[in-house]
Amino acid sequence: xxxxxxxxxxxxxxxxxxxxxxxxxxxxxxxxxxxxxxxxxxxxxxxxxxxxxxxxxxxxxxxxxxxxxxxxxxxxxxxxxxxxxxxxxxxxxxxxxxxxxxxxxxxxxxxxxxxx
Numbered sequence: 302x303x304x305x306x307x308x309x310x311x312x313x314x315x316x317x318x319x320x321x322x323x324x325x326x327x328x329x330x331x332x333x334x335x336x337x338x339x340x341x342x343x344x345x346x347x348x349x350x351x352x353x354x355x356x357x358x359x360x361x362x363x364x365x366x367x368x369x370x371x372x373x374x375x376x377x378x379x380x381x382x383x384x385x386x387x388x389x390x391x392x393x394x395x396x397x398x399x400x401x402x403x404x405x406x407x408x409x410x411x412x413x414x415x416x417x
Contacts (some may be wrong), residue, residue: 340376348374351403355379358397365394370411372398377405384412 340348352374360366368390370383379398385391391411398407 344376347403348376351377351379351401354401355398355404358401359394362393362397364390365397370394377403378408379404379406380408380410382410384414386414386416388413 352372355372355374359370359372365385368383368385370381370385373380373382379401381394381398385394391409391413394411395407395409398404
């Protein structure tokens with residue numbers, strides 16, 4: 302009988318721990334992602350998908366892929382940073398980014414620096 306009592310108590314303790322963990326996970330999932338401004342988990346996920354798609358589009362282009370560019374996304378607004386060899390490449394990069402699904406706006410911070 303004592304063994305049964307210990308098993309029931311142990312099961313009850315495990316249940317309490319499981320409930321606490323579940324509430325923590327659920328609470329964290331509902332919490333806004335904080336990065337200086339509030340974004341929901343969904344917005345953060347959308348931005349990560351957009352960033353991956355933008356980087357893939359830029360790397361897939363033979364003329365652009367060798368140029369160092371950084372991509373930042375916040376609520377669908379894409380910031381392009383870095384340098385390109387010509388105005389034509391700058392315009393091409395911006396056009397490629399605008400074609401990505403989910404992009405709301407492109408903030409062009411690219412510098413044109415011809416190859417030496």
